[in-house]
Amino acid sequence: xxxxxxxxxxxxxxxxxxxxxxxxxxxxxxxxxxxxxxxxxxxxxxxxxxxxxxxxxxxxxxxxxxxxxxxxxxxxxxxxxxxxxxxxxxxxxxxxxxxxxxxxxxxxxxxxxxxxxxxxxxxxxxxxxxxxxxxxxxxxxxxxxxxxxxxxxxxxxxxxxxxxxxxxxxxxxxxxxxxxxxxxxxxxxxxxxxxxxxxxxxxxxxxxxxxxxxxxxxxxxxxxxxxxxxxxxxxxxxxxxxxxxxxxxxxxxxxxxxxxxxxxxxxxxxxxxxxxxxxxxxxxxxxxxxxxxxxxxxxxxxxxxxxxxxxxxxxxxxxxxxxxxxxxxxxxxxxxxxxxxxxxxxxxxxxxxxxxxxxxxxxxxxxxxxxxxxxxxxxxxxxxxxxxxxxxxxxxxxxxxxxxxxxxxxxxxxxxxxxxxxxxxxxxxxxxxxxxxxxxxxxxxxxxxxxxxxxxxxxxxxxxxxxxxxxxxxxxxxxxxxxxxxxxxxxxxxxxxxxxxxxxxxxxxxxxxxxxxxxxxxxxxxxxxxxxxxxxxxxxxxxxxxxxxxxxxxxxxxxxxxxx
Amino acid sequence: xxxxxxxxxxxxxxxxxxxxxxxxxxxxxxxxxxxxxxxxxxxxxxxxxxxxxxxxxxxxxxxxxxxxxxxxxxxxxxxxxxxxxxxxxxxxxxxxxxxxxxxxxxxxxxxxxxxxxxxxxxxxxxxxxxxxxxxxxxxxxxxxxxxxxxxxxxxxxxxxxxxxxxxxxxxxxxxxxxxxxxxxxxxxxxxxxxxxxxxxxxxxxxxxxxxxxxxxxxxxxxxxxxxxxxxxxxxxxxxxxxxxxxxxxxxxxxxxxxxxxxxxxxxxxxxxxxxxxxxxxxxxxxxxxxxxxxxxxxxxxxxxxxxxxxxxxxxxxxxxx
Numbered sequence: 001x002x003x004x005x006x007x008x009x010x011x012x013x014x015x016x017x018x019x020x021x022x023x024x025x026x027x028x029x030x031x032x033x034x035x036x037x038x039x040x041x042x043x044x045x046x047x048x049x050x051x052x053x054x055x056x057x058x059x060x061x062x063x064x065x066x067x068x069x070x071x072x073x074x075x076x077x078x079x080x081x082x083x084x085x086x087x088x089x090x091x092x093x094x095x096x097x098x099x100x101x102x103x104x105x106x107x108x109x110x111x112x113x114x115x116x117x118x119x120x121x122x123x124x125x126x127x128x129x130x131x132x133x134x135x136x137x138x139x140x141x142x143x144x145x146x147x148x149x150x151x152x153x154x155x156x157x158x159x160x161x162x163x164x165x166x167x168x169x170x171x172x173x174x175x176x177x178x179x180x181x182x183x184x185x186x187x188x189x190x191x192x193x194x195x196x197x198x199x200x201x202x203x204x205x206x207x208x209x210x211x212x213x214x215x216x217x218x219x220x221x222x223x224x225x226x227x228x229x230x231x232x233x234x235x236x237x238x239x240x241x242x243x244x245x246x247x248x249x250x251x252x253x254x255x256x257x258x259x260x261x262x263x264x265x266x267x268x269x270x271x272x273x274x275x276x277x278x279x280x281x282x283x284x285x286x287x288x289x290x291x292x293x294x295x296x297x298x299x300x301x302x303x304x305x306x307x308x309x310x311x312x313x314x315x316x317x318x319x320x321x322x323x324x325x326x327x328x329x330x331x332x333x334x335x336x337x338x339x340x341x342x343x344x345x346x347x348x349x350x351x352x353x354x355x356x357x358x359x360x361x362x363x364x365x366x367x368x369x370x371x372x373x374x375x376x377x378x379x380x381x382x383x384x385x386x387x388x389x390x391x392x393x394x395x396x397x398x399x400x401x402x403x404x405x406x407x408x409x410x411x412x413x414x415x416x417x418x419x420x421x422x423x424x425x426x427x428x429x430x431x432x433x434x435x436x437x438x439x440x441x442x443x444x445x446x447x448x449x450x451x452x453x454x455x456x457x458x459x460x461x462x463x464x465x466x467x468x469x470x471x472x473x474x475x476x477x478x479x480x481x482x483x484x485x486x487x488x489x490x491x492x493x494x495x496x497x498x499x500x501x502x503x504x505x506x507x508x509x510x511x512x513x514x515x516x517x518x519x520x521x522x523x524x525x526x527x528x529x530x531x532x533x534x535x536x537x538x539x540x541x542x543x544x545x546x547x548x549x550x551x552x553x554x555x556x557x558x559x560x561x562x563x564x
Numbered sequence: 565x566x567x568x569x570x571x572x573x574x575x576x577x578x579x580x581x582x583x584x585x586x587x588x589x590x591x592x593x594x595x596x597x598x599x600x601x602x603x604x605x606x607x608x609x610x611x612x613x614x615x616x617x618x619x620x621x622x623x624x625x626x627x628x629x630x631x632x633x634x635x636x637x638x639x640x641x642x643x644x645x646x647x648x649x650x651x652x653x654x655x656x657x658x659x660x661x662x663x664x665x666x667x668x669x670x671x672x673x674x675x676x677x678x679x680x681x682x683x684x685x686x687x688x689x690x691x692x693x694x695x696x697x698x699x700x701x702x703x704x705x706x707x708x709x710x711x712x713x714x715x716x717x718x719x720x721x722x723x724x725x726x727x728x729x730x731x732x733x734x735x736x737x738x739x740x741x742x743x744x745x746x747x748x749x750x751x752x753x754x755x756x757x758x759x760x761x762x763x764x765x766x767x768x769x770x771x772x773x774x775x776x777x778x779x780x781x782x783x784x785x786x787x788x789x790x791x792x793x794x795x796x797x798x799x800x801x802x803x804x805x806x807x808x809x810x811x812x813x814x815x816x817x818x819x820x821x822x823x824x825x826x827x828x829x830x831x832x833x834x835x836x837x838x839x840x841x842x843x844x845x846x847x848x849x850x851x852x853x854x855x856x857x858x859x860x861x862x863x864x865x866x867x868x869x870x871x872x873x874x875x876x877x878x879x880x881x882x883x884x885x
Contacts, residue, residue: 038762041763271803328848511719
C-alpha cells in the first residue's frame with residue numbers, strides 16, 4: 001500500500017508537474033487545532049516539549065535530539081531547500097517516523113484525522129516563520145522524475161550496472177565523500193553541527209534503513225533522489241539540484257542504494273531481522289589468516305535475496321547482529337555509536353575456530369586511555385548449563401560465569417579529520433580474556449589463548465579476525481564442542497565516546513554452531529543403499545503375500561471365515 | 565462416478581478451499597472466540613464428515629484411515645500454535661499413527677477391509693498402482709535418507725513463561741512489601757476522570773496529572789528505548805533484545821496484571837525472574853538500581869494512564885480465578 005502510494009505520487013511528480021510549481025505554503029487548518037493539541041500533549045510533548053522547542057524529558061539522553069520546531073526547519077520535504085514543507089510530507093513523516101532516530105512511526109497508532117490534526121498543531125508551534133503568510137513565504141514543489149528502471153520493492157534489485165557506475169562518478173565529482181566518506185559509511189567529517197548547534201553525523205549509506213526519510217521502504221532510490229534534490233533543512237546536507245540533472249540524481253541514487261546490504265526487514269521495527277544462528281563452516285585445508293583473502297570476502301547481502309557470484313557461492317553467510325546501548329545496569333550508554341555487527345565464522349580441527357567481526361564506526365579514538373574495543377562473550381562453563389540456561393547476558397552472574405574475548409585497538413597514524421584513506425589503517429591490537437561474574441565482577445585472566453590474527457580500520461569499518469583452539473587447558477575458558485548450539489553474544493566500545501566497562505553497546509544471546517564436515521559422497525551412497533534395500537524388501541513382500549494367497553487357495557491354510 | 569474417488573476429490577479440493585480461502589479469515593491478528601484457528605479446524609472436520617455422510621459416499625476403510633491420519637498431520641503441522649519443535653512433532657505423529665491403526669483395526673472386518681486394497685496392490689491386481697508405488701517408494705526412501713543424513717541446523721526454539729507467579733514479598737530499597745497488600749500510593753483518584761487531561765499543562769491544577777507528568781518523565785528518560793514511545797514495545801533498541809520488551813498496549817500485559825505485580829517486575833527486572841522466565845536474557849533493568857520507590861509507582865501510574873488500561877484488582881483476581 002505504501003509502495004502503491006509512492007509509485008502513484010512519483011508518477012504524479014513526473015506527469016502533473018512538468019514544471020516546478022510555486023505557491024504559498026499550506027495554511028494551518030484552525031478547526032483541527034483542538035484535536036491536534038490533545039494528541040500533541042498526550043503523545044508528542046514527551047520529546048518535543050511543551051512549546052515545541054525539542055526539550056521534552058526524553059531530549060537530554062537522545063543523540064539525534066527531538067526536533068525543535070521553533071525555527072521551522074524540517075528535514076524531509078518535497079519543497080526547495082530552506083522552504084517550509086507541505087502538509088503531505090509532514091503527514092508522511094508522522095506516519096512513517098524518522099528511521100534511525102527516536103521519532104517513531106505513528107501510522108498504526110493514531111487515526112488519520114488525529115495525524116492531520118497534530119501536524120497542523122505542530123505548524124502552530126513554529127515561531128520564526130508563518131505557514132499562513134502567503135506574502136513572504138512560498139514553496140517550490142520540486143520535480144523528481146520517475147524511476148528510470150522501474151524497479152520494485154522491497155529490494156529494488158535489477159538496476160543496471162552502468163547506471164551504478166555513472167552514479168559512482170557523480171559521487172566523486174560532487175564530493176559527497178567529504179561528508180559521507182570514501183565508501184559512504186558517513187566517516188568523512190567529525191566536526192559537523194546542525195543549525196541548533198548539536199553535533200551531527202553524515203548518514204551511513206550502507207545502513208539505509210536508518211535514513212530519516214526512508215519511509216519504511218529503505219531500498220527505494222526515490223528517497224535518495226528526494227534528499228539530493230531538496231537537501232535536509234537544518235543540517236549540513238545540501239541540495240544538488242543545480243549541479244545534477246534529474247537523470248543524474250537517479251544514477252547517483254542507484255549508486256548510493258547499491259551499497260546497502262539487502263537483508264530482510266522486520267516490518268515492525270524497520271530494521272534487518274537478526275541472524276540468530278551463526279553457523280561456522282567447516283573448512284578443510286587451511287583457513288586464511290588474512291582478512292583480504294577471498295575466503296573472508298562474502299557480500300553482506302542475504303544470499304537468498306541477491307545471488308552470489310560462483311566463486312563466493314560456498315562462503316559462509318555474513319550474519320547480522322543487532323546492537324543497542326547497554327541501558328540495563330550500572331553506567332548506561334544511551335547513545336551507542338555502532339548499531340550492529342557482522343559476523344562470519346569458519347573452523348577446522350587443526351587450526352581451531354575463527355570469527356571475523358566487522359562493524360561500522362565513523363571515527364576511532366585517538367586517546368590511548370580510551371581505545372576502541374570489540375568482544376565476543378561465551379558461557380565459561382558450557383558443560384554446566386542445563387537446557388536453555390545461560391549466564392546473564394551482561395557479564396554473567398554469580399553462579400554462571402562468562403568468558404570474554406576482548407580486542408582493544410588504536411589505529412596507527414590516524415587522524416579522524418583526514419581525507420579518506422583507501423588503504424585503510426592498521427590497528428594496534430591488545431587481546432584480553434576476561435571472566436565475568438556480573439558487571440561489577442569482571443577480571444582479566446593471566447593467560448590468553450585467543451589471538452587476533454588480522455585487523456584493519458578501513459573507510460569507517462573495523463574488521464577484527466579472532467582465532468582460538470577449540471579446546472584449551474584453562475578451567476575458565478569456554479571449551480568449544482562441534483555440532484552443538486553454543487550461546488554467544490557481542491559487545492562493542494566506542495573510544496571517542498569514552499565508553500568503557502559496562503558503558504558499551506551490547507547484543508542479546510545468539511547461537512553459534514560448528515557445522516560438521518559434510519561427506520557428500522558418503523551421504524549419497526547411504527541414500528542409494530537404503531533405496532536398494534527397500535527394493536529388496538518390496539520383492540520379499542510380494543513373494544510372501546502371493547505365497548499366503550496360494551496357501552489359501554490350495555487349502556493348506558484356512559482363511560478366517562468372517563464375511564468379507 | 566467411482567464413489568471412493570469422488571470422496572477423495574472432495575476431500576482434497578475441500579482442503580484446498582478451506583486452507584487457502586477460509587483459514588486466513590479465521591486467523592486475524594487478534595483471534596476472537598469464533599474467529600480462531602481451532603474453530604476453523606472443527607469446521608473443516610465437520611465439512612469432511614458432512615459431505616461423506618450427506619452424499620452417502622461410504623469411503624472404504626483404507627481411505628478413512630488415510631483421512632484420519634492426514635487430519636492429525638494437518639493439525640500438528642498447521643493448526644496447533646505455536647508450532648511444536650520437530651522432535652515433538654515426530655512424537656505426536658507416532659502417537660497419532662498408533663491411534664489411526666487402532667481405529668482401522670477396531671475389529672477384524674474393518675481391518676480386513678482396510679487391508680484389502682493394500683494386498684491387491686501388492687499382488688498386482690491393481691497393476692498401475694503397483695508400478696507407481698513400487699517405483700516411487702524406493703526413491704522416497706533414498707531421498708529421506710539423504711535428507712536426514714545431510715546436516716541442517718535451525719536455531720533452537722526456546723519457550724519462556726511470560727508472567728511467572730510473583731513472590732509473596734519483595735524488598736525494595738530496604739523496605740519489605742507484601743505484594744498481596746500493597747497498592748499504588750499515587751493513585752489518588754479515579755483514572756478515567758483524567759482521560760483527556762494534559763500532562764504538563766494540567767500538572768499544576770490536579771495532583772493526579774502531576775503524578776502522571778512525573779511518571780511520564782521517568783518513562784521518557786528511561787523506558788522508551790525499549791518499550792517504545794507508544795508503549796507498544798517497539799522502542800529504538802527493542803529489535804535488539806530477545807525476549808522483546810513487553811508491549812503495554814497489548815491486552816495480555818499490564819491490562820491483566822495487578823499494580824503490585826508491576827511494582828515487583830519494575831523493581832527487580834530481568835534478574836529478578838525465576839528460571840522458567842529466562843532471567844539471563846531479559847534486558848528489563850532492575851529499576852531499584854536507578855529509580856526511587858516513588859518514581860517506580862509513578863511510572864506505573866503513567867503506563868495505565870497512557871494506554872487507558874485499568875490495573876487488575878484483587879477482587880477480580882479471586883472472582884476470575
